[in-house]
Structures are given as structure tokens and as C-alpha cells.
Amino acid sequence: MKFAVTFLGGLALLFVAAAASLSFGATDIASREVVAALLGFDPESLDHFLVLTQRLPRALIAAYVGAVMATGGAAMQGLTGNPLASPSTLGVSAGALLGMLVSVYGFDAGLFVQGLSALAGGFAGFAMTSAVARLTGLGPDPRGLPLILSGALTGMLLAGLSGALLLTDPARRAEYLSWLAGNINHFYADRLAAFWPLGFVSMLILLALARPLTLIGLGTERAAAMGVRVRGVTRAALVAVVIGASSATAICGPIAFVGLVVPHLVRPFTGAHLARLLPVSALVGAALCLLSDVLARRAFAPFTLHTGVLLELVGGVCFGVIVYRLYLRPGAAR
């Protein structure tokens, strides 16, 4: 019963965020006009044109990225038992970014190959993070700090490579520079149209694995003794997370911190069981991205800030709070 209330709350938040995203922008459009545009498009109206060709695609991209990254973060935090785990802190986003830039700069690839290349990059980024964590052999820390540090290291290295690649071709630099910073923009609607099934499948897989993943969060041996095929479930979940996060990165560049922060915001309301945490994280992640996008458009009007930049600012503060609460505060060791 309580979960139904929480879920409806998340749904309501998403609805409000979507409405705000469609109405507010460089010019405000009355909600009546927004509804009218969605229900019956009037080719004569500029407002209708704006809503359908700019704001709606933009809102859909924001919602998609938010939902996919938040579920990915929740699943990774549950799986590793690490409060700082998320696609962007474990090298997935940076890897996908580099993969995609390589395909564009090296091979002038079309959308399909760009997507594949982003996926390959995402997997490589995660593999590199795990390899660094294993090679440095910092020992089994119960809170998994080595993994997060390797993720940060890998992320910086790959982002550096992406930056270097970007500099090699001044003609295209402008086009991809804003993408590199995480830019939710209606230009990328064709990318969303091409890649959304990846995120959809990713979320379905994670939801299906919710119970065994929650059990793995209680310890791998306990999970194995409870009948979970630990290795298979872990692999399937990681593949799902990487596919989802890479597809999001391939659409609008790396949107950091949604995956990290949203599960922490949602957990007090849903509990840690992934069957409840994942769906609400998806709703709240989507809503958070939509609201940040509205804020990015409005806060410094007439200039529009990149949503990725704004989220990085907000997320950086949240990151600090999480580190303090779960790591540094006296008695925080779990």
C-alpha cells in the first residue's frame, strides 16, 4: 500500500516536471496552449511549433536520460553495496563518450555505428575501472573505495583523451564541444529516436533482476545459498547498466550525478529493495533531469546553460554530502 503511494507521488512529480519543461523556456507558453499543441497541432501557431519540435523532444530526452541513469545508479549501488557507485563514477559514461567520438572523428560513422561504438566504449570504460581496481590491489575495502577511486581515475583519463580527440579537428569542435559537456537539446531528437530501445531494455532487465540483485547486496555467498546464480545475475545486470548509460551518453553526452544522487533521494521513501527502488528512481530521475533542464534554461536567461553543467554543479555538492554522511562522519563505517 505504502509503495503505491510513493509510486504515485513519483508519477505526480514527473508530471509536474514535464509540464514545467513544456511550458517554461525562453518564452512561457500557457499550459492550455501546451495541451492544445499536444492534442491537435495547429501549423499556423508558433507556440505549437515550439512545443512539438523543440520542447517535447527536449523533454523526452531529459526524461529518458534521467530515468536510465537513475535506474543504472540504483542497480550498481545495490550490486556493489557501494553508495558512490553509478555509471558516471565507474567510467561507463566517459568510456561511451570516447567510443562515440572515436567513431565520429575516425570513421565519420552514421548513427547506428555511433551507438555501437558508444556501447563498446561504455563496456571498455567499466572494464578498465575494474581492472585498475584489481591491479592496484588496494585490498577488499568493505565500502569499496578502491573501485570508486579507479572509476575517477579512468573517467579523468578517458575524458582527457576525448578532449584531445576533439582538438584534432577544429571544424567539428564546436558541434561536439557542447555535446561533450552534457547538453540536453532538441537537436538530438534523432539520436533519441534511434537509441531509446536500449534504455528501455536495460530498465526491463534490471527490474526483472530486482530480487536476486537485492539478495546479492546482502552478500554474494548468502545470495548463492538462497539460490541466486550470482555470476550470471551480476553480469546481466552490469551489461544492462552499461547499455542503458552508454545509450544515454550517445544521445546527449555525459549527464553525471543523476545516477549517483537519485537513489539516495529515493531510498528513504521506498526502502532498499530494488523492486521498489528501481521504478521510483526512474520516475524521480526523469523528473530531476526535466527540472534541471528548466532551471538551466531559465536561471541565466537570456543565456541557456547546459543541463549537464548545471547537474554537475548540483551533483558535486550532493557528492560531497554523501561522502560526508557515509564515509567521513564519525561512526559512518557500516
Place this chain on the structure above:
Amino acid sequence: MQSETYSVVRYVLKTLSLNFSIGQLPILRDVSVEFRTGRFTALVGANGSGKSTLLRCLMGIAPAQAGRVLLDETPLSGLKPRQVACRMAYLPQTNVCPDHLTVGELVELAGFARTGLFGSVSNAARAQFRSALHTVGLDGAEATQVAKLSGGQRQRAFIAMVLAQDTPLLMMDEPVNHLDLKYQYAVLDLVRRLVTEQGKTLIMVLHDLNLALSYADDVVVLKEGRVLTQGPVRNVLDASTVAQAFGVEAEMRQLGDRLVCLPKGTRMVRRP
């Protein structure tokens, strides 16, 4: 074991010359043990003697490199993980629990073996979950976060999870290790009742010989990865076994209807 006792006594679980090593380091060497149905068997031995490893081999979560584990005469290696989990439950030595997970959710997760990925929890299973919580004295604590319970309560919540798996066979790795005296005895009273009243078979790694002497039916003594001896507690645990297994001189005393083990140190304070 002689064949005449074989027909009378039922063994639910057996191992045949089990060998387990980590890298070059042998942990278990040629271990053949048998566990009787409906009995409480304690696994005892010094640190590093292989007790926990044996338990994990018996569960199949650390498969032995050589030898076999037979569950009701079928090789464990031929069973699927969920089939095993329907027949035996395991309480590891360390229990981690993420924040915000409630007691009710913890216990409900135990149903995974029976429902799998897409099955839903039956009403009978729900009743089983409630009764598991009742058994450990945590009725009505469903909505409480596990991480916020006291040490004793948390351990009982994890025991409830194991009970909710509703298996005839229970394995516990030092379940009373970090508990104070009161809860050590409370937990052992609880599991003893499960054996006596519900006919469960219990295999438990125990550090404290006096707890083994007070609560277990049978005992398996391990030393350096080998079985030193096994059998009913009273026949097996004597001063010479304790000396061999732990390298400690100990006196075995009968106190009323209890048998107790009093190890001797060399610098003990004399109190005449």
C-alpha cells in the same frame, strides 16, 4: 560406519573424501563426514581448521576440487542452485545489510528459491514469513530497518530469514559469535527447539565447546583440514580430543546433568 547402523540411522548429508584448497594451500584434506537427520551437529576445531570452509562446501557455494557431497544420496553438484536452496539454508558468519532494508523485506527475500524471478509470493509463504519472525521473537517488526536493530535483534532477523526459507536442513556459521551471553543462550535455545520440535537438521560451526556440549547431539572435530573424530558429543569430546584439536589441556567435568569443559592455562589466578 558399519552397515548394521546404516539401516537404522538416516544421513541427510554426507561427504566423500572432500579436498579443497586455495591455490597451493590445502584447506580440507580427505574429509568424509556424515550428518544424521533430525540432529544438531556441531563443527568444532581450532582457528583455520577448515570448519567454515567445510560448511561452504556442504552448501555448494565453495565447490570442493575433489570428492563429493551427497544430499539425500544425490550428488550436490547435479542440483540447480534453487533446488539446493529449497532443501538447505545457510547463515554466513558475517551479515551485511544495506541501509533502509526492512525486516519484512529481508525475510520475504528468502522466498526467492521457491518463486524464482517472476513467481509471486503465495499466502502460505507469507504465513511462513510471519511464523519465522514469531519464532525469533520479532513479531510486528516488519517495518523496522534491519540496520537500526541492536546486534542481538539483527542476528535474530537474519536467523528469521534463514527459517523463512523453510528448509529441512539448516547451516549456521558461528551464529552467536558477536552476541552477549544472554543472546548466545537465547539463540541456541531457539535453534535447539527447531531441532527437537520441528525435526530440523542443524549443522553449526561453534567456537565455544561448552555451547556444543550443552546443545549439540553430534560433533565433528576438525584439525588442520582433516576430520579428527566424529560422533555423539558425549562419546567424542573428551580431554584427549580437546588436547589434540586445540593443543590445550582441559578438564571435563560432570556438573549435574551437564558436561562442561574447563581448559587450563599456565598463568591462571588461583582463588582458593
